[in-house]
Amino acid sequence: MNYHIVLTRQCNLDCVYCHGGEEHGPRAEVGYSLDDLAAFLDRDHDTQLMFYGGEPTLRVPLMEQIMDRFPQARFMLQTNALLLNRIPEEYVKRFHSILVSIDGPRQTTDTYRSRGVYDRVVDNVGWLREVHYSGDVVARMAVSEQSDVYRDVRHLLDMENPKFDHVHWQLNVVWDAEGNWTDFDGWVRESYNPGIARLVNDWVRVMEDGTVEGIVPFLPVVHTLLTGKPSRLRCGSGIDTFVIHVDGSVGVCPISPDWPFSIVGDIWTTEPRLLADVMSVDEPCPSCTDFPVCGGRCLFANKERLWGEQGFKKICGTVKHMIGCLRVVLPRIRELLESEVISVEDFDYPQYNNGCEIIP
Ligand code: SF4
Numbered sequence: 349m350n351y352h353i354v355l356t357r358q359c360n361l362d363c364v365y366c367h368g369g370e371e372h373g374p375r376a377e378v379g380y381s382l383d384d385l386a387a388f389l390d391r392d393h394d395t396q397l398m399f400y401g402g403e404p405t406l407r408v409p410l411m412e413q414i415m416d417r418f419p420q421a422r423f424m425l426q427t428n429a430l431l432l433n434r435i436p437e438e439y440v441k442r443f444h445s446i447l448v449s450i451d452g453p454r455q456t457t458d459t460y461r462s463r464g465v466y467d468r469v470v471d472n473v474g475w476l477r478e479v480h481y482s483g484d485v486v487a488r489m490a491v492s493e494q495s496d497v498y499r500d501v502r503h504l505l506d507m508e509n510p511k512f513d514h515v516h517w518q519l520n521v522v523w524d525a526e527g528n529w530t531d532f533d534g535w536v537r538e539s540y541n542p543g544i545a546r547l548v549n550d551w552v553r554v555m556e557d558g559t560v561e562g563i564v565p566f567l568p569v570v571h572t573l574l575t576g577k578p579s580r581l582r583c584g585s586g587i588d589t590f591v592i593h594v595d596g597s598v599g600v601c602p603i604s605p606d607w608p609f610s611i612v613g614d615i616w617t618t619e620p621r622l623l624a625d626v627m628s629v630d631e632p633c634p635s636c637t638d639f640p641v642c643g644g645r646c647l648f649a650n651k652e653r654l655w656g657e658q659g660f661k662k663i664c665g666t667v668k669h670m671i672g673c674l675r676v677v678l679p680r681i682r683e684l685l686e687s688e689v690i691s692v693e694d695f696d697y698p699q700y701n702n703g704c705e706i707i708p
């Protein structure tokens with residue numbers, strides 16, 4: 349089972365699209381003991397622990413204690429990377445994947461996250477490379493109205509020093525549209541959807557030379573289209589991926605500690621094996637023609653519908669457009685596979701659920 353471990357709900361940034369995620373004071377800090385955590389996790393097999401926050405690097409000593417206590421676990425980290433270089437080398441090298449929040453070029457990133465953030469993130473990803481970190485470094489973007497998805501994804505993909513292995517993005521459509529967007533429809537029509545089409549075309553052009561670039565949302569979707577193997581909710585929430593909140597409660601999704609639907613147990617009384625498949629997406633997803641490819645996008649959005657029914661459909665429109673663009677280039681990808689320029693394994697990502705939600 350995969351568990352996000354919220355190390356603190358405190359954060360050292362105040363990004364424009366993050367509403368109410370942060371908390372201060374005792375309620376923000378881990379309130380269970382490591383013995384309690386061990387009693388729960390020891391009943392599970394093949395444990396994967398994904399450090400999450402708030403900002404998990406604000407609690408490096410706790411991170412080290414957990415890594416020492418569970419030497420057999422696989423570890424992932426999601427971080428804003430401002431303090432990444434505070435993690436001792438021997439610990440940072442144990443992460444299978446590190447997801448680093450960065451939204452594109454300096455202008456885009458600093459507009460959303462604060463001035464100077466881009467440079468510090470780039471410096472700290474450079475530090476990862478200096479210490480010969482060999483895991484997967486993922487640039488994890490939040491894409492909102494100031495974003496140009498083509499420009500911003502290409503910027504991160506094309507960076508050489510330091511280099512990101514993969515680029516992933518999620519649309520800023522989790523919380524209310526109010527205050528976040530002035531013209532979502534216009535932005536999708538004029539900027540986002542055309543940007544996706546250009547990204548897809550560039551991606552296939554680069555494939556002609558045998559390189560499948562690490563554009564996270566495209567890889568597993570094309571893998572599904574090629575193999576025909578249907579996908580379930582790709583973030584795994586409620587299926588095989590859960591969160592242990594700071595108070596010891598167990599939830600289906602790391603962003604929703606305060607939403608009653610999402611709390612499904614706690615580390616003291618819940619049997620880990622009984623968590624599997626505890627929750628799944630409701631209609632309209634199971635009846636959607638793109639469900640086997642999309643998987644349902646987001647359990648939280650499916651349950652809470654903070655954008656209303658019409659808004660939900662608009663967001664699905666972006667998903668269907670992306671899948672449609674990838675279907676168009678599928679014949680060319682098949683030709684490249686047949687001529688062995690690329691292989692189907694190139695699209696088999698992620699190796700383990702690393703916290704990328706896949707569907708933006
Ligand atoms: S496109 Fe929308 S309705 Fe269809 S499966 Fe995905 S999230 Fe559900």
Ligand code: SF4
Nearest residue numbers: 583601646647648705
């Ligand atoms: S995609 Fe939605 S349900 Fe899944 S982890 Fe992200 S916010 Fe939670």
